[in-house]
Amino acid sequence: MQQSRADQHFSDMLKELEYSAAQLEKDLNNPVLKYNEVSRLKNQSDNFNSILLVSAKQQMLAYSPSSLGLSFQQTYGTEGIIESLQKKKTYISSPYWSVNNNLVIMMSQPIHGKNNQYLGLISGIIHLHKKNVLNEMLSNQYDYKNSYMYVVDQHDRIIFHPDEKRIGDKIVNNTGLGYIRKNKSGSIRLVNSRGVDNLAGFARIPSVNWTVISQQPTDELFAKANTLILKVSLGIFIFYLFIFILIWWISNFIASPLNRLARMASMLNQPDIQDKIKEVDPWYFEVLKFRTSLLLSSETFSHRISELKQHVNTDPLTGLYNRRGMQLFLNELIDTRTEFAALAIDIDFFKRVNDQYGHAKGDLVLQTLARFMQDNFREHDICCRSGGEEFVVLMTTGEPSVAYKASERLRKTMQESTIHDMGQITISIGISFWPKDAQDVSEVLEIADNKLYEAKHSGRNCTRSTAEQES
Template sequence: MPSGSVPRINLRTLILLFALLAILATLLNDLYATYRIQRETLVHNSLEANRAYAAKVALTIGQSLGEDLARLAYSARIIGEDFRLEAHRGAEARRLAEQDDSFNTVIVADAQGRIVSSYPTSLSVNGQTLRSKVPLEERRAMISPAFSSLVGNLIVFASQPIWSPEGEYLGLVGGTIYLHKDNALNEIISKHFQQDSSYVYLVDGERHLLFHPDPNRIGEQVGKNPAIDAVLRGESGASPIRSSTGRDMLAGYAAVPHSGWGVISQQPLSVPLDTLCNLMLQVVIGIIPMSLLGLMLLWWAASHISRPLSQLAEYAGQRASEEGIRKVRAWYAEAWSIRRAMIIGALLTQERIGKLNRQALSDPLTGLGNRRVMESALNDWHLLGKPYAVVSMDIDHFKRVNDKYGHAVGDKVLQAFATLLGQNCRDGDLACRVGGEEFILLLPQTSLAAAAEVAERIRRSLEMTPIPPAGQITLSLGVSHCGAEQADPSKVLDQADHLLYQAKQAGRNRVMAEV
């Protein structure tokens, strides 16, 4: 016997579980791979867009500054022709300031840095000294970092040196750009302002914000930031960074020509990731109907595959008949082989059980039924209320046969009598050997008179059929009957035995029937 308890899990559940696991693993892997590829693509695209955008803005600002410096250079030449004449300087400063909106103010300073002309005149800075002496010392075209002007505005200052026609250094002419006011610079950046949550800011060489979408931050000095570090080294490119405010950003950056400034265009990393999450959600929602269909197909397939084996397992548990097992639809090779093995097993078992039954219910010497068969038939008939007759038989002086001819001849006589008995019965009658030389014949649906006739026929038949070498053998018989009154079978048997005893007493070789 196999040991251990019956496993609770069945084949269908196992198939379903493993198939589900395989599908889930594949699905998750696909989703993860899609997520990774899409993330890389989106991040790359965002970096590339910001890099290109920063480069474009830097180029435009560079061109604008170049044009500003060119205008200042032209004015410096004009002023240099007659530097001492105040009206001449003032007129050129005014023309320069008014010709477009490049500069919020224009000033002219002498070689010592003292402001000698300015426009608009409302500034009232004439006579004051420039805050930074660098342009005076450098004596070349320059664009300053952001600083606070003499009147308190946050500005950048573009300047050109003024030379006399003889080559003497006279001072400088400069234009200021007010960072908190409208000017050509923020016009350029604002015009290109992107819609997709990217934004641009501009820093000078000292990390001051020259432009920022948040006007309150203009002038602020920005802390450590990899993009600003790179752009101030004059590099252009793109990389994921952590901003000075601690947010993960995808930044493109480019250095602005002529100025030492840098443009940074950046987008929060969360923006493409949110887009990606929405995309993945759409993908998941999109695959749900097909997944449900797949699950149903899987369920069907698992049931279809496991059904033959489950049925065979059930039949094996019930030790079902071979006909039951044959009904199982074994539609694939393994199930077919198992069913075949089970059918063969069932047939062998049936055959063995049949043999054992026959051995248990029949008398091995004569092949007639034994006492158990007789009792079983009597009980059945009693329960069914079936009328019957009982003929009890005993061979006369059988001991003498044994004594005279030996036990083997005695057996032969018993077998010959059994054959004779069979020849004198109907199909439905039941002949049994219930003792050594004692026999019972049960006759269903038979009257007492008919049973007595059968008994007499048997007696005569034996008497007239010598069994060599024993010769003539005789028999005593008692006949009883059970009718509608349905007496207890044991009483009917006792009655037949009693009559048999009377037949023996009366001289043997005779039939005694109930009266």
């Protein structure tokens, strides 16, 4: 993985040069283009220490940085420039001395004009004795810790080494060099050019044909191996000591969760008992099973309590909230200071329905109105049956027009519906508002009843509101 990352990085460097060459081929005589391209290559990354643009006649056309102080009239015949101009293709040099007496490596791409005419080259220079992409990238990419690492090019010259004095030297008398040349990666025991027995690992970077070699003296490695064995032995001892202490600690407290759960089994009626049961850590299967059983029992107990509360707070015939349930919501609305409209609803001539069609049909009318109410009002509006054929809706709004439109929509729905051939059945509605009409909730409900009676006296099948929103 690290080898592929380094190879990709150098491939990208060559592609940067190739892209610049393609741009320069469009108009190599344009001084602005030449200046901008070498400046961009130098400044867009730290890949190259300097950039040179050289013509086919070895003349310098542009360069960066300007501190190089090169002449545009003079011809330059460094080893890298000459070889690159001769090859007229992608080129990576061996280390050589530049005109400024720096040991460098040159990477270059050719520039061609029309009819594939060779015009020159664009090159990136890496200064081997200065801070460069090699010693930064390779030191990070190939982390061999305390091992001895260096990099050689395709001509067996050292281009990266911890000892800077050896950069540029050609490797000789190394017993593993032949094996390394023949293989892309691997490991080998060798005697280096200084006669020291080493164990080495190596990997090639295909894009530039360089080889990264990591080696360490065999004697030093064996000495470290003995030290490592001692450290591992000590680590194993500490690990098992820790395990022993941990097991001892767990065994002392293994009965604790069972005791806690046993105590909670007699407190299932408490409101926060499920949270307390969940706080018990299931250290082993028996605790988990016991805790799960208690939670299920507690949930069943809570569910039955909720069912009882639901039966207590709702009307069994219509499923709407009864007076007790309505009072709970009224308390919540008052506590949160939420404005609401109270709609008092009554079925017109309901006694006549019971007398003419029977109580079973009367119950059906009540259930139908309840269903229309639930469909007509919003989810957070509270629909209640306050008794007999009387209903109340608590709408969480202070807007008279909203309450009036919702009331009229319900009234018209009831008026336009036919329930089991009983003819037209209508409702009357009265509306009041809290706290606009009164601060006392019971007084607000009484005002809504008065408006309902006003609707009855106005001929029934209509809505009357304290806000006079009948229109």
